[in-house]
Amino acid sequence: MTETLPTAADIDAAAKRLAGVALRTPLVSSPVLDALAGGRVFLKAETLQRTGSFKFRGAYNKLSSIPENGRAGGVVAFSSGNHAQGVAHAAQLLNMRAAIVMPNDAPRAKRERTAAFGAEVILYDRVKEDREQIARDLATKRGAVLVPPYDDPFVIAGQGTTGREIAEDLTQLGLKPDNVVVNASGGGLTAGVALAVKAKFPDAKVFTSEPQYFDDHARSFKSGHRETNAQSSGSMCDALMSPTPGKLTFEITRHLVGNGVSASEDEVARAVAFAFRELKLVVEPGGAVALAAILAGKLDTKGKVTVAVLSGGNVDAELFAKLVA
Incomplete structure (x- = not known):
């Protein structure tokens, strides 16, 4: 694979390299979350991955x-x-x-x-x-x-194994995803997940989820070119602070994604607390933005199957205690 856009086949190759090394993380569900969303919601718990994130x-x-x-x-x-x-x-x-x-x-x-x-x-x-x-x-x-953290074909393909597992696990359950929501920084995870999910479920809608005021992906989808955030700090979602979508990642996401949502700091805090209280999972703020968007009603989830990626769980104990208190 050269410095060109990766494909679903590259994700398959990455899955072979990662077999027996990376953990196959579960799709977690909750009756409480389903009731709040008015549909089926599954959370891909990459918080349980080696090093505590999909990275x-x-x-x-x-x-x-x-x-x-x-x-x-x-x-x-x-x-x-x-x-x-x-x-x-x-x-x-x-x-x-x-x-x-x-x-x-x-x-x-x-x-x-x-x-x-x-x-x-x-x-x-x-x-x-x-x-x-x-x-x-x-x-x-x-x-x-x-x-690079995201703008690399091999990195994107590796992150795409997250989406490959989502597609495989939903297929085993006899379900098709209507919505797949992915936390976005530079877009490597979103690009990889979109490639894998769309290869299996072309009608699925994939969304980026970003912190409020750091929604460069959502704005880029609307304008058609890579937008830059006005500030480089100011959110507790430290994992999602890239200034602009990656060049390679945006070439993928602008075709396969094209839609984005955002969540405020308060909405993210509530999502972190919800994951701890209802799912018994430790999720860092940047890893909880997709869940926050669902809980805040930013997506149409009624009667639909929605998957959100909990992308990381590496949070300082002091901040976590404050958020779940």
């Missing part, structure tokens, strides 16, 4: 695709935390060196766990500095492979 899928698929003779310099990535942990753990499993450029305001738990996997953590100021440029310069200096 491990794309990271491992990318790193395992690097030829043995190209691994000496290690890898460099840039991330607010979930991609950082995914790359760090994948590198650990594959005996590769990893350096991760992380914002200095990333949750402490994410910084500490990234380092615990053996990666070198390099902090930057997300308001004043360009994380991608820092990472690119470092990769060039070290002869390392740059592992």
